[in-house]
Amino acid sequence: MDDMTNFYDLIIIGGGPAGLSAAIYGGRAKLKTLVINKGVVGGLVNTTREIVNYPGYEQISGPELMKNFKKHAESFGVEFLRDEVVDADLSLREKLVTTKKGKQFLAKAVIIACGSEPRLLNIPGEKRLQGNGVAYCATCDAEFFEGEHVVVVGSGDQAIEEGMYITKFASKVTVIVLHDEGILDCNKVSSERAFNNEKMEFIWNSTIEEVLGNENVEGVKIKNLKTGNIEEVNCQGVFFFVGMVPSTNFLKNSGLEVDSRGYISANELMETSFEGVYAIGDNRVKYLRQVVSAAGDGATAAVAAERYIEELNDFNESILKSEKRVLLLFLDALVNENLRFRTLIEEVNRELVDCYRIKEVNIATKKNLIGKYNVRNVPEIIVLDHGNEIKRLKYTMDKEQLKSQLS
Incomplete structure (x- = not known):
């Protein structure tokens, strides 16, 4: 590739809180940095109405916080491109990234921050009411349903444990379960705690058919799988916990090591199985998926990438030449x-x-x-x-x- 305008020190794939934090550090280190993001900058944080646990902000909306992140990165000269990465050759000394619009970019280092997405049921009303009663993270959004009725979809560990967390705020939590009465997919300890929680109720042998409401969630339609009967249940919030999917499909031919679910393995420096390639945020194997932990990932990876690039430049000048x-x-x-x-x-x-x-x-x-x-x-x-x-x-x-x- 001869077009030097397509060559960068650092390319960041993904513009959520992890990618934006990495961009801030990359730009401040005077690395020529490009963020490629397929949607609106901010990622899933944009679906959060209010954030009250990010240091320095007693209360701020997800979109506003991400706008501040981006503005900070731009102040250091970081470039942004709205496009989708569809292929990446990361085994090369100069990493090659290809986008859906047919553009190609080379970089000395790449940070993968493409995040993950909630597994969607794609039922009517689900996408339309995201951020307006439809949610996927109890830690992020449960407190905004103080004294209200919330429906939880799912019965695995995440669904039941997050559902119990929601009961700290909601007046009632109704869990919709596919299985016969008494059967949950979670661990035994969590199931016993859930059954003993006075605020939790269960609707068995059922699935959700539709989320109801105009501007905000007003209820759900629930179908009994044995009888076929459909009933409407009034509620103000619906939390879906049917799994998360890492947005890493574009890596399937790259040779980068991922686990059985598609999450990328990375060490404490966010280094992956390829030299000069880093994974941060929700697309990597990690314990906590929050804005604050994503920001920490981004800072760590960008500093590690900066030092890697310094070594690479020094190696080229003092050894190869x-x-x-x-x-x-x-x-x-x-x-x-x-x-x-x-x-x-x-x-x-x-x-x-x-x-x-x-x-x-x-x-x-x-x-x-x-x-x-x-x-x-x-x-x-x-x-x-x-x-x-x-x-x-x-x-x-x-x-x-x-x-x-x-x-």
């Missing part, structure tokens, strides 16, 4: 023996008329190079020619033996 062979010296700068070995290597190289270029790698800060060259013990010296490994020296403090290995 070096006319001399390079002595890649891995050491621990806090260990005196390692420092004495560095001094010895410098002396040997001077006696060899500086025929090598010495590149020092401190294991405390250069994690990517350590992994790249599979360094297990330090000090370690690898001889490179234009980035290609020629040999590894045997560690010794004997000057003549070192000189012999390098001659």
